[in-house]
Amino acid sequence: MNILPAAILAASIATAASPAAGPAGSDRAPLPPEQVWHGASEKLVVKPGDPWITPSEKTGLTATPDYAETRAWLERLAAASPLIRIETFGRTPQGRDMIVVIASRDGSALDPAKPVLLVQAGIHAGEIDGKDAGLMLLRDIALRGKADLLDKVNFLFVPIFNIDGHERTSPYNRPNQRGPVSQGWRTTAQNINLNRDYMKADAPEMQAMLGLINRYDPALYMDLHVSDGLDFQYDITFGFQDAPYAQSPAANRWLEQLYRPKADAALKAAGHVPGPLVLAVDDRRPEDGLFLPRFAANFSHGYGDLRHMPSILGSGPINRIPLASGM
Numbered sequence: 001m002n003i004l005p006a007a008i009l010a011a012s013i014a015t016a017a018s019p020a021a022g023p024a025g026s027d028r029a030p031l032p033p034e035q036v037w038h039g040a041s042e043k044l045v046v047k048p049g050d051p052w053i054t055p056s057e058k059t060g061l062t063a064t065p066d067y068a069e070t071r072a073w074l075e076r077l078a079a080a081s082p083l084i085r086i087e088t089f090g091r092t093p094q095g096r097d098m099i100v101v102i103a104s105r106d107g108s109a110l111d112p113a114k115p116v117l118l119v120q121a122g123i124h125a126g127e128i129d130g131k132d133a134g135l136m137l138l139r140d141i142a143l144r145g146k147a148d149l150l151d152k153v154n155f156l157f158v159p160i161f162n163i164d165g166h167e168r169t170s171p172y173n174r175p176n177q178r179g180p181v182s183q184g185w186r187t188t189a190q191n192i193n194l195n196r197d198y199m200k201a202d203a204p205e206m207q208a209m210l211g212l213i214n215r216y217d218p219a220l221y222m223d224l225h226v227s228d229g230l231d232f233q234y235d236i237t238f239g240f241q242d243a244p245y246a247q248s249p250a251a252n253r254w255l256e257q258l259y260r261p262k263a264d265a266a267l268k269a270a271g272h273v274p275g276p277l278v279l280a281v282d283d284r285r286p287e288d289g290l291f292l293p294r295f296a297a298n299f300s301h302g303y304g305d306l307r308h309m310p311s312i313l314g315s316g317p318i319n320r321i322p323l324a325s326g327m
């Protein structure tokens with residue numbers, strides 16, 4: 001017998017018997033063992049019975065609310081706080097309003113002297129932890145003593161960018177990702193991947209987002225994802241166009257020399273293991289290592305770099321502990 005098939009067979013038997021494989025009879029993909037994690041970010045999660053518990057907290061962060069429940073919760077928050085209001089800025093191909101939450105001390109006329117931070121979640125709708133963390137952060141700003149975060153900045157939050165994809169849920173959409181229990185779909189109802197559409201802007205959702213960017217001219221733009229299918233020690237990663245490729249070198253220096261050290265320090269103080277945005281050289285050969293390529297302007301942070309708008313792509317956390325204070 002050839003040694004190669006024997007080795008593959010032995011490895012297959014070992015893998016099938018290992019606890020990392022799916023439970024017997026399970027149709028779930030085998031995932032690496034879950035890392036137990038405890039840290040300061042857990043204190044951001046409110047207890048059951050709290051009147052302002054978010055829909056995801058209600059489920060122990062195992063599920064995520066649909067568009068209607070997300071919007072209803074945010075509208076209740078806006079009705080309870082003068083710091084929060086909601087605008088619609090577009091409509092999806094399936095007819096859903098695109099909403100942006102505006103957190104500000106300036107009312108409807110934002111102070112032009114204050115920079116705007118624009119954060120979006122759910123560009124890939126199955127990667128939705130940023131939405132659930134954003135709801136928690138908005139609650140804490142509006143009602144729980146964190147309003148001073150708005151002293152020098154206006155915070156704009158798009159809870160779901162790809163709304164139609166967000167509503168196309170299944171427990172089997174992302175088998176190589178840990179949670180939520182039912183996940184949205186990567187592309188839009190027109191099968192467009194929004195994070196490849198920044199330059200051509202085929203999608204009505206992208207045209208609406210570019211309109212929002214033009215209207216509010218963010219000083220910092222953040223695009224929140226979740227890493228699936230790549231297992232490393234970092235529990236959150238974030239990055240931007242790397243210096244050798246940057247079309248906006250001054251913005252790159254600000255991100256690398258000022259933003260990253262402060263964000264890393266805040267995350268580490270909360271017990272996290274932040275790392276750079278990285279991709280595998282070859283998804284099937286982890287021994288080849290990780291790297292950060294040049295990102296073309298069809299990606300959010302490549303587009304931001306080209307437009308001289310400091311732009312960050314964040315990914316994680318792998319264990320769904322929200323990072324509302326850190327990021």
Ligand SMILES: [Zn+2]
Nearest residue numbers: 124127225226
């Ligand atoms: Zn993504």
